[in-house]
Amino acid sequence: MLKLVAQQTQHQLFTRQATSLALRSTHTASQKIPKDLLREVQASRPMPMREDFLGTNKLSTEELEKLDIGLGKHFAPETFGDKVAYRVVKMLRLLPDTYFGRDHYMRAVMLETIAAVPGMVGGMLRHMKSLRNLSEDNGWIMHLLHEAENERMHLMTWMKTLQPSLWNRLLILGAQGVFFNSYFWLYVFSPKTAHRAVGYLEEEAVVSYTHFLDDIDKGIIANGPAPPIAIEYYNLQPSASIRDVVLAIRADEALHRDANHHLSDRIASHRENIVADIQAEQLKQQQSRPVSPAH
Numbered sequence: 001m002l003k004l005v006a007q008q009t010q011h012q013l014f015t016r017q018a019t020s021l022a023l024r025s026t027h028t029a030s031q032k033i034p035k036d037l038l039r040e041v042q043a044s045r046p047m048p049m050r051e052d053f054l055g056t057n058k059l060s061t062e063e064l065e066k067l068d069i070g071l072g073k074h075f076a077p078e079t080f081g082d083k084v085a086y087r088v089v090k091m092l093r094l095l096p097d098t099y100f101g102r103d104h105y106m107r108a109v110m111l112e113t114i115a116a117v118p119g120m121v122g123g124m125l126r127h128m129k130s131l132r133n134l135s136e137d138n139g140w141i142m143h144l145l146h147e148a149e150n151e152r153m154h155l156m157t158w159m160k161t162l163q164p165s166l167w168n169r170l171l172i173l174g175a176q177g178v179f180f181n182s183y184f185w186l187y188v189f190s191p192k193t194a195h196r197a198v199g200y201l202e203e204e205a206v207v208s209y210t211h212f213l214d215d216i217d218k219g220i221i222a223n224g225p226a227p228p229i230a231i232e233y234y235n236l237q238p239s240a241s242i243r244d245v246v247l248a249i250r251a252d253e254a255l256h257r258d259a260n261h262h263l264s265d266r267i268a269s270h271r272e273n274i275v276a277d278i279q280a281e282q283l284k285q286q287q288s289r290p291v292s293p294a295h
Contacts, residue, residue: 048233049150050255053248058237064247069206069254075199075261079268081190085197093204104212104221105162108249111205112155113172114179115256118198119148121183122191139274140263147256153233154249160227161242195264202257209250216243 048054052067077083100107123144130137164172187194215221226240234240234248266272 046149046153046233047146048235048252049146050251052251053234055235057235059235059244059248060237061241061244061247064236064244064251067247067251069251070258071206071210071254073206073254073257074203075196081193082196085193086200089197089200089204096208102215102220104208104215105158106164106168107208108158108212109155109162109164110168110172110175111208112151112158113176115201115205115253116148116151116155117176117180118183118187118194118201118260119144119146119151121180122187122194123148125184125187125191136275138272138276139278140272143259143274147259150252151256153229154252157227157230157233157245157249160229161224192264192267195260195267199257199261199264202253202260205253206250206257209246209253212246213243213250216246 050067052063053059075082077086096107096110100110123141126137126140126144130141183194183197186197212221216223221242223241223243226236226242226245230236230245230248231238231240234245236244236248266274271277
């Protein structure tokens with residue numbers, strides 16, 4: 001679940017843009033883009049988190065509908081921190097439910113501007129902890145940053161379908177400011193509760209995208225063509241629709257739900273060394289394989 005995927009070649013359009021920028025900058029040495037920087041930018045194409053979207057075959061609607069997302073999955077609060085996190089998330093859901101109603105596109109934009117914050121905050125704080133302690137991170141930082149990037153790609157996708165009003169942009173600015181600082185301090189004092197809260201936020205995200213799908217199926221929302229950025233990112237069919245995009249993004253949110261509940265559990269059980277557990281599991285699998293008889 002937490003295995004990261006190696007980076008692939010940058011999208012051709014972005015490559016052409018970056019190369020064009022480099023060529024326009026060659027008229028003076030002081031404006032040249034450093035070669036290593038250009039190489040890194042061209043090779044840093046955002047990658048999906050689920051293995052389902054990394055195959056060579058373009059995914060169809062039927063395949064997207066068969067993705068195992070554990071619809072309706074819920075982690076029952078156990079500790080006091082769990083219960084506080086759950087109640088706060090449920091209370092916060094009332095705000096978008098009241099304000100956006102069935103405006104699923106704008107709701108999704110607002111949701112993703114918030115959902116992309118926890119991974120970046122957690123990754124940043126664990127990066128600083130690693131520096132302070134002069135020790136390895138053992139598998140957290142890159143996963144959390146990848147999660148933040150994945151949520152940002154959701155936002156970039158929905159931004160191809162609408163243009164928020166000035167008022168909604170101001171609302172996003174205020175909500176992000178409040179949430180960033182609140183989550184920062186929560187993670188400082190209780191990373192376990194912070195990850196549990198994100199797990200509950202992602203549970204609600206799965207519910208929200210399920211309502212989005214229901215309204216598409218009922219004909220309340222038109223099922224138009226998928227934005228090209230989503231077709232490429234999720235490896236969808238060229239004829240993919242908005243409904244396909246919602247299915248793909250909902251699958252991502254289900255992954256984040258399970259991952260954050262898992263991370264919270266690891267903190268609670270003092271098993272934060274993810275790399276060591278993965279290595280132990282790999283060794284166990286190797287030892288359990290039958291030995292082929294020598295010829």
